[in-house]
Amino acid sequence: MITVESLSKSYGGQAAVDDVSFSAAPGRVTGFLGPNGAGKSTTMRVMVGLTPPTRGDVHVLGRRFQDLPDPGREVGVLLDASAQHAGRTGREILTIAALTMGLPRSRVDEMLQRVSLTPAEAGRRVRNYSLGMRQRLGIATALLGDPQVLILDEPANGLDPAGIRWMRDLLRGFADDGGTVLLSSHLLHEIEVIADDLVVIGNGRIVAQGTKQELLASAGTLVRAADGAALAVALQAAGLIARPTADGAVLADADLTSVGTAAFAAGIPLLELRAADGARLEEMFLSLTADTQRESVQHVTEGAAA
Amino acid sequence: MSTTIVPGTSGTVPRESRPVPDPIPFTRILRVELRKMFDTRSGFWLMASVVLLSVIASVATVIFVDADDLTYEHFASAVGAPMSVILPMIAILAVSSEWSQRTALTTFTLVPHRGRVLAAKAVITVLIGAVSMLVAGAVGVVGNLVGTSIAGVDPSWDIGVREFAQIILANEIGMLMGLMLGIALRSSPGAIVAYFVYALVLPGASSALAGTQDWWAENGPWFDLNWATMRLFDENLTGEMWAQLGVAAVFWLAVPLLIGTRALLRSEVK
Known part of the structure; x- marks a missing residue:
């Protein structure tokens, strides 16, 4: 269970996240959808205590993240798969995480198997990993402590279609077992196939939230x-x-x-x-994207007219 | 645009409530931070270089110092020189690499109390400083024994426990400077450059000033941590000298460390 209450974060007067409230329920996959720069990553960093909020609160499993006694055992987090020491091997990164959580080493091998990284791959330094392999390693780190909640920022980035399918099944299984999954994406179709609930954010504000059925329901x-x-x-x-x-x-x-x-x-x-x-959601999402995109359609037309 | 619907709760399967895990003990963080200093190629070689450079410095001393003049002090200072460069680098990278390599993201989500992680890094840094100096000292002892036996003279032990303890302290101060710069700047290149400015550029400026300014020549050690620290290497400190060391350490070490730590605890980790 994740509860976000009236969360705001501004940088020098510029609001990156503006009065955002939503919750992610256990047993469900909640998709956090928005164009690049909409405030998804900032919201997620606030959730796990990496960014201090300007206002508002986030509770994970009923506590502030900082008050979780051993966060890795309760909340699996993957914010940026590339944020790893390039000189460590994949296995070493998992071992450090396992040591921090006080888990047996055998858990590292279990996780490597779970995310289909071979022993040879696990022995390589992360510098030589593809983005897809880094994502798998990041998912392994997140799942390591057998958490009840997963917070994943753009986890499908860099995965091939088979990898995306694999991750979809994995997250579905996690939610079906009663876990809470929050994952972000800037691709509507990517999130459409996996999420039960949707939270749509644009320019730091929530523009729609509800179950997928409700939001994608026939609209005329x-x-x-x-x-x-x-x-x-x-x-x-x-x-x-x-x-x-x-x-x-x-x-x-x-x-x-x-x-x-x-x-x-x-x-x-x-x-x-x-x-x-679901044309409404799709259109709303497109208009959100158009607002923030540098090469907007209008821009191009103006350029052609000039 | 106004479709704001309260999320449905149907189909929710509550997970069986599990016991809340025990808090992470500090010893576990210590172990993890120690491991993180050795588990990369650069980290490993930095540590290995402590031993390697000690050996090279000892061999060089045997080769280049006149056999009749060989004393333990020659070995101690030959071995100590590379230590005073490497140890602060180890301390800097212990902190700054978390930012340069962006591992801080994982570190501080697994341990959301940044102060505990910093404290663990500080403890490990001081520990590594002491162990490295003992290793370097032992290599020097072997060098002295081998060197004097090759030369056919009696080994001379002109450095006592007190002197050696002072040398360790001087190196620990260097490491804490490195730790402070790592915490304050949170960037490997920035902190390394800053350390060399502190350790190589400032002493020259200070002694130039002391050459022209009588007041500075008299009172410099109160304000110049380098100056106050250097005396640990070659004299038995008087009470006033200890006081100067303490006062200079407040300016150069304690205050910036406090400000840097405060900023780090509140900073945004990206």
């Missing part, structure tokens, strides 16, 4: 024609709430039948007509 009708703008006008003329989406389709707050009928009445041939699946 998606309809497409050769001329999206004309279609939107026609639907609006028929009294429907409709707006064109970024990719030329139209999103209408109406059922399939009324949208199809209205289009037919206006004589516009449809290329696609279906229930919009």
Whole structure:
């Protein structure tokens, strides 16, 4: 169980995290979603006591992280797989962690096996590891103390498709056993396949949270024609709430039948007509990303016009 | 944009409540920090160089010092010189590498009380300083025995326990300077450069000043930790000299260590 209450962190007046509250429940995988620079990593660093918050509190298993007597035994943390001494071997990094937690050495071998690092790989220095291998090692460190909570920042980065599949199964199993999983990502589709609950953050603020079903639930009708703008006008003329989406389709707050009928009445041939699946979340996420992206669409158009 | 839904709690499987683990004992942190000083290639060779350089310095003394003049002091100072460079480096890297290599992220999530980790590093540093000096001293003893027997003269032991203890103390001060710089600067290159400025540049400036300024020549040791420390190597300190050492150590060591530690405890670890 992780509870974040009114958490804020500002740097010189600039709010990186602004009044963020959410919780991650046991038995569930909570996806922490947001574009780069939205405040995910800052929030996670505050959670584990690496960054002092400006305001607010975080409790993990009912305590402040600093008050956990032996944090590694209760909370597995992976914030940055590359933050390891390049000159240590993978096995040595796990051994140090095991010694800190007071665990037997045999646990190191168990974990290496669990994350599929071979003894030869474990004996190599981390300098020679690929990002995927570092992520596996980081997951092994997080799982080492048999924790009840996992806090993982972008754990799928650098993993190949098989690795992502492996991690998905691993986290699913962990949550099914009653553990709490919080993982961040800037990719909606990556988190969509694994999370039960979603917390969406943008520019330091929570913009949506709820179960995946709720957030991705059908939100009206998606309809497409050769001329999206004309279609939107026609639907609006028929009294429907409709707006064109970024990719030329139209999103209408109406059922399939009324949208199809209205289009037919206006004589516009449809290329696609279906229930919009989670378009709201997707669009919201895209607009969030567009706000923070340097190469925004508008920017490009302006450049072309000049 | 206003879709704020309270997360559902259906399907929640509460994990069986487990006993809260015991707090991490300080001895465990000590063991881990000791291990971390040896378990990288650079760390290992830094430690090994303590022994290697002692041996090289002893052999050089046998070769280059006139056989009739061979005394233990020759060996002690030959062996001591590389120690005064290596030991502070060991102390600096013990702290700064956590930042340079970003291992602080893991270290301080496994032990969220940074003060305990720093305390463990300080204890290990002082311990390594003492052991290294004893090893270096022992190598010097062997060098003196071998050297004098080659020369066919009686070995001369002109350094007593008191002198040796003073030499150890002088090196420990150097290590604590290194530890302080590691804590205050949290960067390996920065702290190493700062140490060399302190140990190599400042003494020259200070003695130049003492050459022209009578007041500084008289009172310098109160303010110059290098000066106050150097006397540990070659004289029996008087009460006033000890007081000067103590006062200079407050300026150079204690105060910056306190400020640096305070800043480190509150800093953001990235």
